[in-house]
Amino acid sequence: MEISNAKQVINIDAALTARIDELLSHYPADKRKSALLPILHEVQDAHDNWLSIELQDKVAEIIGIKPIEVYEVVSFYTMYNQKPIGKYMFEFCRTSCCAIRGSEDLMEYTCNKLGVKEGETTADGLFTVVGVECLGACGYAPMLQLGDHYKEHLTKDKVDALIDDCRAGKVELHKLTITE
Template sequence: MEISHAKQVINIDEKLTERINELLSHYPADKKKSALLPVLHEVQDAHDNWLSIELQDKVAEILEIKPVEVYEVVTFYTMYNQKPIGKYMFEFCRTSCCCLRGAEDLMDYTCDKLGIKEGETTPDGQFTVVGVECLGACGYAPMLQIGDYYREHLTKEKVDTLIEECKAGKVDLHKQDHYTE
């Protein structure tokens, strides 16, 4: 099924449907809502890493729940994106440990270097910079998450290197080992 949208094409293809059904198989048939978080992850991954209202409605339909039940989850968790984002989203931890070690200054530095403000995406669609709540790596502060893994003990030099690696296509967003220096 494919629905054209001004901002997003909704495509729940056979492969995604199979994955959703596999996830649903882990829960009682009358408790489909229990699969909401993993289903949202799969659907978001298959749709350029964001969830339009129409796509959220489709998830509600699949799980046989009210659309508001999906909206509540998507608007609560920062891991779900409600608008298009860059290919590389730098999620800077901005809780106390990271802030005390300079995370806010590094986030400002990154935004200045990319010519954007926090929450914005570069005109080429490559980078988005956001501040997020605790990523659970306080001993490695300051840090950020990009894709499925962390970059820790950040410095301006490490941020510069990361930006260059992204521009060169050398950053794998879905590595198995998410802890990297």
């Protein structure tokens, strides 16, 4: 489990509390843990897109489960971030179809262009580059996910343009909203 030393301000405000309560209401009282994944999404979205150990502890307290039950989930799924990330996180698919079509080379190219290693964030806080498992768009390989958007049939030119658009503020990132 990766642990960050970065400090995070925990702010479970009235709106977030209401959203958590609404999510919990979909499950029987003795099955509150079933709401863990959507609650983690909401809490992460409200906290600069990452979950510190202290914030994970707070989620466990709210749901009424052991902190280790939260840590297990957060450390298993790549959609939960355990350290601060850049405003734009390039998640390159690295499974078979994308790898065969050059995703690993494109990820290395992107890291070199941005001056980071995989999993690192640029000094300006704009970009993080990571490799992830299958994103389910094999017919459009190579591809990456940026926020809620898939960027498909990638080339170095398309990566360059995407980086330029992000730097120019032309890329709108939508937060994932969990609905029932």
